[in-house]
Amino acid sequence: MMAATTAGLRVRLAIVSPYPPRQCAVSAYTQELVRALAVAAPQITVSLWSVDSTPVADHRPDVAGVIPAADLSGYRRAAQKLIRIGADAVLVVHEPGPHARHLLGLTAELTRAGVPYLIAPHELRWSVRPDQADTIAALCREAAGVVVLSEAAEKLVLAARMAPPERIAVIPYGVPPELTRPPSSDVDVRPELAYLLADRAPGPLLVTTGPVHPGRGVDVAVATLPLLVRRFPGIRYVVAGADDDLNAPLPGARYRAVLRRAAAARGIDERLHLLDAALAPPETALLLHAASVAVLPDLDPGITSSAPLVDALAAGLPVVTTAHPFARETSGRAPGHLVPVPPANPEALAEAVGDVLDKARRRHSPNRETDTSVTSAEHLAGLVHFVLLHRRHAGRTTGARATHR
Template identity: 30%
Template sequence: MATDRPSRIAFVSTYLPRHCGIATFTHDLRTAMDQAAPDMRTLICAIDNEGLDYDGQADFVIGQHTMADYPAVAESIAHAGVDAVVIEHEYGIFGGPDGDWINLFAQRLSELGVPYLVTLHTVLSHPSPGQASALGRLCRGADAIAVFTPAARAMITSTGMATADRIFIVPHGAPTALREDWDREHVPGPRRGTSVAGEVRPEVAELLDQSGQSRIVSTFGLISPGKGLEVAIEAVADLAEEHPDLVYVIAGATHPEVAKQHGEDYRDRLTGLVADLGVQDRVRFLDFFLTDDEIAALLAATEVFLTPYHSTEQISSGALTFAVAAGCPVVSTSYRYAQDLLRTGAGNIVEPGDSAAFAEGLRGLLADPERLHAAQAAAHSVGATLGWPSVARQFAGVVRDMTAERARRRGLGGLGSTARPARLGRHADAVFT
């Protein structure tokens, strides 16, 4: 690794303006690392499926469904003097069966002597044979693997895809704007009357203004059937009489891939359900992709955040991370990431698909100020560790150690897996204890 210039670190991921959780994650991490790690220069290799204009933000582009791009761009990255590559992994963002073409890219990097790290955004307890094969190959060739939670690390080691000494826990980050103007001593409830830096669109400002004295619960993120929003809508309807000031805000555009295949069918079903239940005045939609400032404004007004997701397998959630970082108590279905992030008492966890149980979980917070305050305090405590500057410093440390270990082994005349620095693992684990 060169010492007379900043090391060059390339992120391989979807990237803005593509509307995708991983694209937002990579943009935020890259931005934070540019501030937190001046010894590194970050580059972007965008996985593109729409012919997007990246406005100079992407240094390399791989056509998601163009097989030849994967090894060819790996060669371009190596020839550009990149010292290490970070692959943001999710099965659906890469081409080939189960996203297997990313292995063509990774194999060519390895042949050219460029180490790579894999960040796992999905870890399945029972992957299909194709999924296990594709991810197993990618992990076996990686110098290091980053996961968000202890549960994800345990799952990866149990499958034999990687040994624990190569797996690092670095939490999912959140914008610092979510915690601005936070008063540690404030009473239970949303941070009404606080200012949020930045601008919000009139639709957001108007909705929050109209809901001024209401008790707002909310969900934000890309809309898809897996989000289980019908469960939360039914729960809000169940609570309508006992909490006449309750308003549920659902914010976010339909997921682009869902829109391509099914249009707005799911959103139409949700609005139909709202009408059938007679809660049009209780459920409000913001039908677009929110900016960080708009998310901050929404969460500042939110009393309880809801994630009624159907899948129990989900191992990360940017939306849940943002809500906890903002100090919001949560009612969530029992998926893996929620179990880890909420284990210190930041909310109530219920089984998926059960609107009555979800309503009871929400009732338990809304009807008990002391319990609500305790959940809010727990969320605030966990959220204090999740700001992007802190996460970026941890992640930069993993990359530095990975590349230093690769250089050390090369100096000894051999290549091998990097050793896991225990100090980073202990620091990250503290988020979940």
């Protein structure tokens, strides 16, 4: 889609999404996307509109506007501002949550004004509630294109009839370039992480990265540690990620307390390290390159995307993960380096991790064939260009036909 006929097309793209200082998987995705778009598609001028509940004064200077997450009328007002500033197209990054349906006010205003929008629904799961599925379907109805992160997500959208196939574009997670090369020694690392990495204990290091909430199944991994200690006396486990309190029934701070109590009750509290922080890509690279195995024991077997899984494989790290659609899709591209296990089964998880540690005498090379963030941004830029050129040619908003694989 990045044909010569589109390369010079100047585009004003507005992105509506959670964004830092909000710490969640979706805000991290959007932050990396904005960075990569500046490299991959400088002809696209990005205007960032953050959906958040933090005060405007706390936001980064690159944020053009803030939509209070719970303010129903704020979404329509934001759309009217986007129309007034002359946005050519809008990318709406959707996350499930109590206020997701408010986005319909924004998309209705855009549709009324003839401004095409793309919808990028995140955290699509086969266990999606009917009301959530209805919201996604309503957002997709007038969208010029629907951006999903995997073929598994595409199958879900088609099976639920949320959008027709000709309007779905599969654009995988981008991988920050820091993950696919040896980490730099001069990275600015927060003290807690530096302390953990400086520990030269003669045993394997397990890691779980990404937002922390009960659905991640970290408690299942904690339950495996006593089983693994028998085979690997020096084993340690680092959980690095920020709390995701907005969409989790149990606040992250309380969940961490649960994990600490569980570790203490099992006598392995000194082996568990909970790092409450959303790591920057260079820090994530340092941690993943120092680790032995990534452990991703999510409780939901219906997951269709996972940034921590993609990041770990890109860094050359073996992954033991819950068997879900995205894991099955990804395993074909990472033979021998991704081991799926049943959810909520400490014994199966311990056996799989132990087998990986026994066999992985040497790490595999970083997966340099994994889509980088720049490649994913190029695909998105191509889709935006296609939508605008097709719209100008047809004289009206139409569906975007795309098949990025």
